Amino acid sequence: MKSKDAADIIIFDLDKTLSESKVPLDPDMSALLCALLRVKKVAVISGAAFKQFEAQFLRHLTCPPEILKNLFLLPTNGASLYEYKDGWTRLYHFAFTDKEKKKIFDAFEKAFEKTNFQKPEKTYGTLIEDRDTQITFSGLGSDAPLSLKEPWDPDHAKRKALAAALAEELPDFSISIGGATSIDVTRKGVDKAYGIAELMSRFGYEPKRVFYVGDALFPGGNDASVISLGVKYQSVEKGGVGETKHIIREILSKKIS
Ligand SMILES: [Mg+2]
Structure with missing residues:
Protein backbone atom coordinates (compact mmCIF):
# COMPACT_ATOMS: atom_id res chain seq x y z
CA MET A 1 0.00 0.00 0.00
CA LYS A 2 3.07 2.22 -0.17
CA SER A 3 2.27 3.48 -3.67
CA LYS A 4 -0.71 5.61 -2.69
CA ASP A 5 0.93 6.98 0.45
CA ALA A 6 3.91 8.12 -1.64
CA ALA A 7 1.73 9.69 -4.35
CA ASP A 8 1.83 13.45 -4.98
CA ILE A 9 -1.62 13.42 -6.51
CA ILE A 10 -4.60 11.11 -6.10
CA ILE A 11 -6.90 11.00 -9.12
CA PHE A 12 -10.45 9.68 -8.84
CA ASP A 13 -13.09 8.70 -11.31
CA LEU A 14 -16.50 10.14 -10.33
CA ASP A 15 -19.43 7.77 -11.09
CA LYS A 16 -19.34 4.54 -9.07
CA THR A 17 -16.06 5.66 -7.49
CA LEU A 18 -16.73 8.88 -5.51
CA SER A 19 -20.52 8.62 -5.73
CA GLU A 20 -23.12 6.35 -7.28
CA SER A 21 -23.79 7.04 -10.95
CA LYS A 22 -25.03 10.67 -11.24
CA VAL A 23 -25.96 10.70 -7.53
CA PRO A 24 -24.72 13.63 -5.38
CA LEU A 25 -21.56 13.15 -3.34
CA ASP A 26 -22.53 12.03 0.18
CA PRO A 27 -21.50 14.05 3.28
CA ASP A 28 -19.11 11.34 4.46
CA MET A 29 -17.23 11.34 1.13
CA SER A 30 -17.20 15.15 1.10
CA ALA A 31 -15.57 15.20 4.56
CA LEU A 32 -12.99 12.60 3.49
CA LEU A 33 -12.11 14.52 0.32
CA CYS A 34 -11.77 17.80 2.23
CA ALA A 35 -9.38 16.08 4.66
CA LEU A 36 -7.44 14.61 1.72
CA LEU A 37 -7.22 18.00 -0.03
CA ARG A 38 -5.42 19.41 2.99
CA VAL A 39 -2.54 16.93 2.54
CA LYS A 40 -2.54 15.92 -1.15
CA LYS A 41 -3.32 17.25 -4.59
CA VAL A 42 -6.50 15.63 -5.91
CA ALA A 43 -8.05 15.41 -9.38
CA VAL A 44 -11.43 14.10 -10.49
CA ILE A 45 -11.88 12.86 -14.06
CA SER A 46 -15.20 11.70 -15.47
CA GLY A 47 -17.30 11.36 -18.59
CA ALA A 48 -19.60 13.95 -16.99
CA ALA A 49 -19.68 17.49 -18.39
CA PHE A 50 -18.61 20.41 -16.17
CA LYS A 51 -22.27 21.27 -15.48
CA GLN A 52 -22.80 17.79 -14.09
CA PHE A 53 -19.62 18.15 -11.98
CA GLU A 54 -21.20 21.27 -10.45
CA ALA A 55 -24.51 19.56 -9.68
CA GLN A 56 -23.19 16.19 -8.54
CA PHE A 57 -19.81 17.02 -7.01
CA LEU A 58 -18.93 20.68 -6.37
CA ARG A 59 -22.26 21.64 -4.82
CA HIS A 60 -21.85 18.88 -2.24
CA LEU A 61 -18.12 19.30 -1.57
CA THR A 62 -18.15 21.43 1.56
CA CYS A 63 -14.46 22.41 1.75
CA PRO A 64 -13.27 25.96 2.41
CA PRO A 65 -12.26 27.66 -0.86
CA GLU A 66 -8.58 27.99 0.15
CA ILE A 67 -8.00 24.24 -0.20
CA LEU A 68 -9.73 24.03 -3.59
CA LYS A 69 -6.45 25.16 -5.18
CA ASN A 70 -5.36 21.56 -4.55
CA LEU A 71 -8.18 20.21 -6.71
CA PHE A 72 -8.27 19.75 -10.50
CA LEU A 73 -11.33 18.77 -12.52
CA LEU A 74 -11.28 16.96 -15.87
CA PRO A 75 -14.81 16.76 -17.33
CA THR A 76 -15.76 14.76 -20.44
CA ASN A 77 -12.95 12.23 -19.97
CA GLY A 78 -10.15 14.78 -20.06
CA ALA A 79 -11.40 16.77 -23.09
CA SER A 80 -11.15 19.80 -20.80
CA LEU A 81 -9.19 20.69 -17.63
CA TYR A 82 -10.09 23.11 -14.82
CA GLU A 83 -8.12 24.52 -11.91
CA TYR A 84 -9.34 26.72 -9.04
CA LYS A 85 -8.20 30.35 -9.01
CA ASP A 86 -10.83 32.51 -7.29
CA GLY A 87 -13.33 30.31 -9.12
CA TRP A 88 -13.06 27.47 -11.62
CA THR A 89 -10.84 28.35 -14.59
CA ARG A 90 -10.71 26.31 -17.75
CA LEU A 91 -7.20 25.54 -19.05
CA TYR A 92 -8.21 23.82 -22.30
CA HIS A 93 -11.33 22.53 -24.08
CA PHE A 94 -11.59 20.39 -27.24
CA ALA A 95 -15.06 20.87 -28.65
CA PHE A 96 -16.37 18.90 -31.63
CA THR A 97 -17.35 20.71 -34.84
CA LYS A 188 -9.48 10.28 -31.15
CA GLY A 189 -6.76 10.15 -28.57
CA VAL A 190 -8.77 12.24 -26.11
CA ASP A 191 -9.48 9.91 -23.24
CA LYS A 192 -8.68 9.78 -19.54
CA ALA A 193 -5.03 8.98 -20.32
CA TYR A 194 -4.81 12.10 -22.47
CA GLY A 195 -6.33 14.34 -19.80
CA ILE A 196 -4.13 12.94 -17.04
CA ALA A 197 -1.00 13.19 -19.23
CA GLU A 198 -1.85 16.89 -19.80
CA LEU A 199 -2.29 17.41 -16.07
CA MET A 200 0.99 15.61 -15.35
CA SER A 201 2.98 17.60 -17.89
CA ARG A 202 1.46 21.00 -17.01
CA PHE A 203 2.00 20.55 -13.28
CA GLY A 204 5.06 18.28 -13.28
CA TYR A 205 3.82 14.98 -11.85
CA GLU A 206 5.85 11.79 -12.38
CA PRO A 207 3.77 8.71 -13.35
CA LYS A 208 5.02 6.69 -10.40
CA ARG A 209 3.91 9.47 -8.01
CA VAL A 210 0.34 9.43 -9.36
CA PHE A 211 -2.30 7.16 -7.80
CA TYR A 212 -5.52 6.48 -9.72
CA VAL A 213 -8.78 5.08 -8.34
CA GLY A 214 -11.64 4.02 -10.65
CA ASP A 215 -14.32 1.38 -11.16
CA ALA A 216 -13.94 0.82 -14.94
CA LEU A 217 -10.31 -0.28 -15.38
CA PHE A 218 -11.45 -3.42 -17.28
CA PRO A 219 -10.69 -3.54 -21.06
CA GLY A 220 -13.03 -1.10 -22.85
CA GLY A 221 -13.88 0.67 -19.57
CA ASN A 222 -13.42 4.43 -19.44
CA ASP A 223 -10.67 4.19 -16.79
CA ALA A 224 -8.63 1.57 -18.68
CA SER A 225 -6.59 4.03 -20.79
CA VAL A 226 -5.01 5.34 -17.58
CA ILE A 227 -3.01 2.10 -17.15
CA SER A 228 -0.90 2.98 -20.24
CA LEU A 229 0.53 6.00 -18.39
CA GLY A 230 2.47 3.80 -15.97
CA VAL A 231 0.72 5.33 -12.96
CA LYS A 232 -0.19 3.34 -9.84
CA TYR A 233 -3.85 2.41 -9.73
CA GLN A 234 -6.51 0.54 -7.78
CA SER A 235 -9.85 -0.73 -9.05
CA VAL A 236 -13.01 -0.28 -6.98
CA GLU A 237 -15.14 -2.23 -9.48
CA LYS A 238 -16.30 -4.62 -6.73
CA GLY A 239 -16.38 -2.41 -3.64
CA GLY A 240 -17.52 0.87 -5.23
CA VAL A 241 -17.88 4.06 -3.18
CA GLY A 242 -17.35 2.23 0.13
CA GLU A 243 -13.99 0.90 -1.04
CA THR A 244 -12.94 4.37 -2.21
CA LYS A 245 -13.69 5.73 1.27
CA HIS A 246 -11.56 2.96 2.73
CA ILE A 247 -8.66 3.90 0.42
CA ILE A 248 -8.90 7.58 1.43
CA ARG A 249 -9.00 6.67 5.12
CA GLU A 250 -5.85 4.56 4.65
CA ILE A 251 -4.00 7.47 3.02
CA LEU A 252 -5.16 9.87 5.75
CA SER A 253 -4.17 7.54 8.59
CA LYS A 254 -0.60 7.31 7.22
CA LYS A 255 -0.34 11.02 6.66
CA ILE A 256 -1.96 12.46 9.75
CA SER A 257 -1.18 10.06 12.62
MG1 LIG B 1 -16.92 5.21 -13.16
Whole structure:
Protein backbone atom coordinates (compact mmCIF):
# COMPACT_ATOMS: atom_id res chain seq x y z
CA MET A 1 0.00 0.00 0.00
CA LYS A 2 3.07 2.22 -0.17
CA SER A 3 2.27 3.48 -3.67
CA LYS A 4 -0.71 5.61 -2.69
CA ASP A 5 0.93 6.98 0.45
CA ALA A 6 3.91 8.12 -1.64
CA ALA A 7 1.73 9.69 -4.35
CA ASP A 8 1.83 13.45 -4.98
CA ILE A 9 -1.62 13.42 -6.51
CA ILE A 10 -4.60 11.11 -6.10
CA ILE A 11 -6.90 11.00 -9.12
CA PHE A 12 -10.45 9.68 -8.84
CA ASP A 13 -13.09 8.70 -11.31
CA LEU A 14 -16.50 10.14 -10.33
CA ASP A 15 -19.43 7.77 -11.09
CA LYS A 16 -19.34 4.54 -9.07
CA THR A 17 -16.06 5.66 -7.49
CA LEU A 18 -16.73 8.88 -5.51
CA SER A 19 -20.52 8.62 -5.73
CA GLU A 20 -23.12 6.35 -7.28
CA SER A 21 -23.79 7.04 -10.95
CA LYS A 22 -25.03 10.67 -11.24
CA VAL A 23 -25.96 10.70 -7.53
CA PRO A 24 -24.72 13.63 -5.38
CA LEU A 25 -21.56 13.15 -3.34
CA ASP A 26 -22.53 12.03 0.18
CA PRO A 27 -21.50 14.05 3.28
CA ASP A 28 -19.11 11.34 4.46
CA MET A 29 -17.23 11.34 1.13
CA SER A 30 -17.20 15.15 1.10
CA ALA A 31 -15.57 15.20 4.56
CA LEU A 32 -12.99 12.60 3.49
CA LEU A 33 -12.11 14.52 0.32
CA CYS A 34 -11.77 17.80 2.23
CA ALA A 35 -9.38 16.08 4.66
CA LEU A 36 -7.44 14.61 1.72
CA LEU A 37 -7.22 18.00 -0.03
CA ARG A 38 -5.42 19.41 2.99
CA VAL A 39 -2.54 16.93 2.54
CA LYS A 40 -2.54 15.92 -1.15
CA LYS A 41 -3.32 17.25 -4.59
CA VAL A 42 -6.50 15.63 -5.91
CA ALA A 43 -8.05 15.41 -9.38
CA VAL A 44 -11.43 14.10 -10.49
CA ILE A 45 -11.88 12.86 -14.06
CA SER A 46 -15.20 11.70 -15.47
CA GLY A 47 -17.30 11.36 -18.59
CA ALA A 48 -19.60 13.95 -16.99
CA ALA A 49 -19.68 17.49 -18.39
CA PHE A 50 -18.61 20.41 -16.17
CA LYS A 51 -22.27 21.27 -15.48
CA GLN A 52 -22.80 17.79 -14.09
CA PHE A 53 -19.62 18.15 -11.98
CA GLU A 54 -21.20 21.27 -10.45
CA ALA A 55 -24.51 19.56 -9.68
CA GLN A 56 -23.19 16.19 -8.54
CA PHE A 57 -19.81 17.02 -7.01
CA LEU A 58 -18.93 20.68 -6.37
CA ARG A 59 -22.26 21.64 -4.82
CA HIS A 60 -21.85 18.88 -2.24
CA LEU A 61 -18.12 19.30 -1.57
CA THR A 62 -18.15 21.43 1.56
CA CYS A 63 -14.46 22.41 1.75
CA PRO A 64 -13.27 25.96 2.41
CA PRO A 65 -12.26 27.66 -0.86
CA GLU A 66 -8.58 27.99 0.15
CA ILE A 67 -8.00 24.24 -0.20
CA LEU A 68 -9.73 24.03 -3.59
CA LYS A 69 -6.45 25.16 -5.18
CA ASN A 70 -5.36 21.56 -4.55
CA LEU A 71 -8.18 20.21 -6.71
CA PHE A 72 -8.27 19.75 -10.50
CA LEU A 73 -11.33 18.77 -12.52
CA LEU A 74 -11.28 16.96 -15.87
CA PRO A 75 -14.81 16.76 -17.33
CA THR A 76 -15.76 14.76 -20.44
CA ASN A 77 -12.95 12.23 -19.97
CA GLY A 78 -10.15 14.78 -20.06
CA ALA A 79 -11.40 16.77 -23.09
CA SER A 80 -11.15 19.80 -20.80
CA LEU A 81 -9.19 20.69 -17.63
CA TYR A 82 -10.09 23.11 -14.82
CA GLU A 83 -8.12 24.52 -11.91
CA TYR A 84 -9.34 26.72 -9.04
CA LYS A 85 -8.20 30.35 -9.01
CA ASP A 86 -10.83 32.51 -7.29
CA GLY A 87 -13.33 30.31 -9.12
CA TRP A 88 -13.06 27.47 -11.62
CA THR A 89 -10.84 28.35 -14.59
CA ARG A 90 -10.71 26.31 -17.75
CA LEU A 91 -7.20 25.54 -19.05
CA TYR A 92 -8.21 23.82 -22.30
CA HIS A 93 -11.33 22.53 -24.08
CA PHE A 94 -11.59 20.39 -27.24
CA ALA A 95 -15.06 20.87 -28.65
CA PHE A 96 -16.37 18.90 -31.63
CA THR A 97 -17.35 20.71 -34.84
CA ASP A 98 -21.02 20.51 -35.90
CA LYS A 99 -19.97 18.16 -38.71
CA GLU A 100 -18.26 15.80 -36.29
CA LYS A 101 -21.29 15.84 -33.99
CA LYS A 102 -23.62 14.91 -36.85
CA LYS A 103 -21.31 12.07 -37.88
CA ILE A 104 -21.39 10.67 -34.33
CA PHE A 105 -25.19 10.93 -33.99
CA ASP A 106 -25.61 9.18 -37.36
CA ALA A 107 -23.16 6.46 -36.29
CA PHE A 108 -25.25 5.73 -33.18
CA GLU A 109 -28.35 5.18 -35.36
CA LYS A 110 -26.37 2.79 -37.58
CA ALA A 111 -24.99 0.94 -34.54
CA PHE A 112 -28.53 0.57 -33.12
CA GLU A 113 -29.66 -0.98 -36.40
CA LYS A 114 -26.65 -3.25 -36.75
CA THR A 115 -26.97 -4.67 -33.24
CA ASN A 116 -30.82 -4.75 -33.24
CA PHE A 117 -30.76 -2.46 -30.23
CA GLN A 118 -34.28 -1.56 -29.15
CA LYS A 119 -34.51 1.99 -27.83
CA PRO A 120 -36.31 1.95 -24.47
CA GLU A 121 -40.03 2.73 -24.60
CA LYS A 122 -39.60 5.26 -21.84
CA THR A 123 -36.45 7.37 -21.67
CA TYR A 124 -35.48 9.72 -18.87
CA GLY A 125 -33.85 12.90 -20.19
CA THR A 126 -31.74 12.55 -23.34
CA LEU A 127 -30.73 9.25 -24.95
CA ILE A 128 -27.76 10.73 -26.85
CA GLU A 129 -26.46 13.91 -25.28
CA ASP A 130 -24.26 16.58 -26.87
CA ARG A 131 -21.70 17.58 -24.20
CA ASP A 132 -19.75 19.69 -26.71
CA THR A 133 -16.41 17.92 -26.14
CA GLN A 134 -18.10 14.53 -25.96
CA ILE A 135 -21.25 12.79 -27.17
CA THR A 136 -22.72 10.47 -24.56
CA PHE A 137 -25.25 7.68 -24.98
CA SER A 138 -27.16 6.73 -21.81
CA GLY A 139 -29.09 3.47 -22.23
CA LEU A 140 -32.23 4.67 -20.43
CA GLY A 141 -31.65 8.40 -20.87
CA SER A 142 -29.38 10.91 -19.13
CA ASP A 143 -31.64 11.33 -16.06
CA ALA A 144 -32.73 7.73 -15.47
CA PRO A 145 -33.04 6.69 -11.81
CA LEU A 146 -30.21 4.61 -10.39
CA SER A 147 -32.58 1.75 -9.47
CA LEU A 148 -33.36 1.25 -13.17
CA LYS A 149 -29.83 1.88 -14.41
CA GLU A 150 -28.03 -0.63 -12.22
CA PRO A 151 -29.75 -3.80 -13.54
CA TRP A 152 -29.73 -2.53 -17.15
CA ASP A 153 -26.25 -3.70 -18.21
CA PRO A 154 -24.34 -4.99 -15.18
CA ASP A 155 -21.98 -7.17 -17.26
CA HIS A 156 -21.48 -4.42 -19.92
CA ALA A 157 -22.69 -6.88 -22.63
CA LYS A 158 -25.22 -4.47 -24.22
CA ARG A 159 -22.70 -1.65 -24.34
CA LYS A 160 -19.81 -3.79 -25.58
CA ALA A 161 -21.89 -4.84 -28.61
CA LEU A 162 -22.96 -1.26 -29.32
CA ALA A 163 -19.44 0.11 -28.78
CA ALA A 164 -17.99 -2.46 -31.21
CA ALA A 165 -20.53 -1.49 -33.89
CA LEU A 166 -19.85 2.20 -33.24
CA ALA A 167 -16.10 1.69 -33.53
CA GLU A 168 -16.60 0.39 -37.09
CA GLU A 169 -18.49 3.57 -38.00
CA LEU A 170 -16.17 5.94 -36.16
CA PRO A 171 -12.57 4.79 -36.61
CA ASP A 172 -11.34 8.36 -36.01
CA PHE A 173 -12.90 8.75 -32.56
CA SER A 174 -12.37 7.30 -29.09
CA ILE A 175 -15.22 5.20 -27.69
CA SER A 176 -15.46 4.02 -24.09
CA ILE A 177 -17.92 2.51 -21.64
CA GLY A 178 -18.53 4.33 -18.36
CA GLY A 179 -21.04 4.91 -15.55
CA ALA A 180 -23.92 2.43 -15.33
CA THR A 181 -25.44 2.80 -18.81
CA SER A 182 -23.13 5.12 -20.78
CA ILE A 183 -21.01 5.03 -23.90
CA ASP A 184 -18.83 8.11 -24.44
CA VAL A 185 -17.43 9.29 -27.77
CA THR A 186 -14.57 11.79 -27.73
CA ARG A 187 -11.97 13.02 -30.19
CA LYS A 188 -9.48 10.28 -31.15
CA GLY A 189 -6.76 10.15 -28.57
CA VAL A 190 -8.77 12.24 -26.11
CA ASP A 191 -9.48 9.91 -23.24
CA LYS A 192 -8.68 9.78 -19.54
CA ALA A 193 -5.03 8.98 -20.32
CA TYR A 194 -4.81 12.10 -22.47
CA GLY A 195 -6.33 14.34 -19.80
CA ILE A 196 -4.13 12.94 -17.04
CA ALA A 197 -1.00 13.19 -19.23
CA GLU A 198 -1.85 16.89 -19.80
CA LEU A 199 -2.29 17.41 -16.07
CA MET A 200 0.99 15.61 -15.35
CA SER A 201 2.98 17.60 -17.89
CA ARG A 202 1.46 21.00 -17.01
CA PHE A 203 2.00 20.55 -13.28
CA GLY A 204 5.06 18.28 -13.28
CA TYR A 205 3.82 14.98 -11.85
CA GLU A 206 5.85 11.79 -12.38
CA PRO A 207 3.77 8.71 -13.35
CA LYS A 208 5.02 6.69 -10.40
CA ARG A 209 3.91 9.47 -8.01
CA VAL A 210 0.34 9.43 -9.36
CA PHE A 211 -2.30 7.16 -7.80
CA TYR A 212 -5.52 6.48 -9.72
CA VAL A 213 -8.78 5.08 -8.34
CA GLY A 214 -11.64 4.02 -10.65
CA ASP A 215 -14.32 1.38 -11.16
CA ALA A 216 -13.94 0.82 -14.94
CA LEU A 217 -10.31 -0.28 -15.38
CA PHE A 218 -11.45 -3.42 -17.28
CA PRO A 219 -10.69 -3.54 -21.06
CA GLY A 220 -13.03 -1.10 -22.85
CA GLY A 221 -13.88 0.67 -19.57
CA ASN A 222 -13.42 4.43 -19.44
CA ASP A 223 -10.67 4.19 -16.79
CA ALA A 224 -8.63 1.57 -18.68
CA SER A 225 -6.59 4.03 -20.79
CA VAL A 226 -5.01 5.34 -17.58
CA ILE A 227 -3.01 2.10 -17.15
CA SER A 228 -0.90 2.98 -20.24
CA LEU A 229 0.53 6.00 -18.39
CA GLY A 230 2.47 3.80 -15.97
CA VAL A 231 0.72 5.33 -12.96
CA LYS A 232 -0.19 3.34 -9.84
CA TYR A 233 -3.85 2.41 -9.73
CA GLN A 234 -6.51 0.54 -7.78
CA SER A 235 -9.85 -0.73 -9.05
CA VAL A 236 -13.01 -0.28 -6.98
CA GLU A 237 -15.14 -2.23 -9.48
CA LYS A 238 -16.30 -4.62 -6.73
CA GLY A 239 -16.38 -2.41 -3.64
CA GLY A 240 -17.52 0.87 -5.23
CA VAL A 241 -17.88 4.06 -3.18
CA GLY A 242 -17.35 2.23 0.13
CA GLU A 243 -13.99 0.90 -1.04
CA THR A 244 -12.94 4.37 -2.21
CA LYS A 245 -13.69 5.73 1.27
CA HIS A 246 -11.56 2.96 2.73
CA ILE A 247 -8.66 3.90 0.42
CA ILE A 248 -8.90 7.58 1.43
CA ARG A 249 -9.00 6.67 5.12
CA GLU A 250 -5.85 4.56 4.65
CA ILE A 251 -4.00 7.47 3.02
CA LEU A 252 -5.16 9.87 5.75
CA SER A 253 -4.17 7.54 8.59
CA LYS A 254 -0.60 7.31 7.22
CA LYS A 255 -0.34 11.02 6.66
CA ILE A 256 -1.96 12.46 9.75
CA SER A 257 -1.18 10.06 12.62
MG1 LIG B 1 -16.92 5.21 -13.16
